[in-house]
Amino acid sequence: MATIDDAIGVFDSGIGGLTVVKKIAEKMPNENIIYFGDTARVPYGTKSNSTVIEYSLQDAGFLVQKNVKLIVVACNTASSVALPALREKFDVPVIGMIFPGAALASKQSGTGKIGVIGTNATVNNKAYSNELLKIDSRFDIIEKACPLFVPLAEEGWVDHRATKLIAKEYLQELKDYGIDTLILGCTHYPLLTNVIKKAVGDGVKMIDSGTAAAITVEYYLINEGLRNYRETPGRYEYFVSDLPEKFKSVAERFLGKEIDSLKKVDIEYLLGLI
């Protein structure tokens, strides 16, 4: 039986999921969080569905072993293909990025013209289109893969002239289409919000996965009587499958605070879990 003191488990292919952790921590600062970043096999967005499903089962299996009360798939690519397999395999409830993002976008859009950007895998799977059309079949949706945004964000070029040029090239089509809402369907993209906003037009509402997921996570926890309201701040434990030092420096810049619990997990260990 899950208890309120159990942690929220979060996994991602690497560091991008920290934008989701940040939003969850802001909204629910008293919740414990255990994060796993699969930095030995990052990225997932360029891999096949079957490979992403296999890796996701291993990542979630690691969190289940840590007795988390809930699993957040803080990776749009994994969310777009692995949710059914994760829900079949594990009893712990699983929240992905797609439904929360689609639900929030559906509330914010006035005209129903919604843009979606993400990795090749997320866009090719039409994950957001399918979810949005379930909510309202009249939505008019345009999706676009932006594969260079992740490396640009990781390089730290969030305001570089080349980034602006690339954003313009990727997003002109969405601007011309006249969208009023844009789903940032990759956890790295919030880092590029300013450049993206400029390329697509200032009036367009931005939906980021972290904000959307935090709303859904809190709603779920309250509903299940699992929301932790104690007054001490939550504990954060981080695990990665490779390069803990690099993760630490990026994560601290990212979250704006020090990380004191970070361990490396061997891939072989993960493989033994499923």
Next chain:
Amino acid sequence: MATIDDAIGVFDSGIGGLTVVKKIAEKMPNENIIYFGDTARVPYGTKSNSTVIEYSLQDAGFLVQKNVKLIVVACNTASSVALPALREKFDVPVIGMIFPGAALASKQSGTGKIGVIGTNATVNNKAYSNELLKIDSRFDIIEKACPLFVPLAEEGWVDHRATKLIAKEYLQELKDYGIDTLILGCTHYPLLTNVIKKAVGDGVKMIDSGTAAAITVEYYLINEGLRNYRETPGRYEYFVSDLPEKFKSVAERFLGKEIDSLKKVDIEYLLGLI
């Protein structure tokens, strides 16, 4: 005992190694080649040395099972860290990218001012500097990581304005340094030769890994009596750990001919090999 009809084994983290296959095939069209691309775990350039060594041992183990007469590590990152481990583990001779590139650069450079560009891992390991200084300790070397070049090449933006801007940003320092020779220390970079040439100055000599490796491979085979001089064209077999369809389309564009033998290999199978 190896025979002349045995294939040359080539592995890479993904598709980049095909630039090396192309040069080997041009120089020795009658040799059989078996290629393995680890597309389920690509890229290697952002991962730790220990992870790259582990993956490389598995990749080479696969080729050894196929009875290759020689292994070419067609990935600069893997070459920069995994050669000692590979040579200790396997009896088959192993040729990496670093020594051939350094040797060719040392012959072409007049002034001894040599630039090296590559992934973060290759540059952080100072693989080329160490090798060049062994050849001549008077060489004056400048190294620079260019992490955005691989995603730009994979996106096919080989002549895009953003690529030119990024190349200028990365390479201005090398131009100012006055290099007369530039080692393209990543198998993807030959795809960006035109842009790189423009950014670094037309007079600078370009050393690509494929050309350099093909020279070393042929030299080795002749020396060992293993060079295949039969008149029929060589057979090519390709194996990847993920997304064979994507590999096929990119590879065919890349090599300028059809690929008729391509199979997917399971990662679990690789793990069982070492």
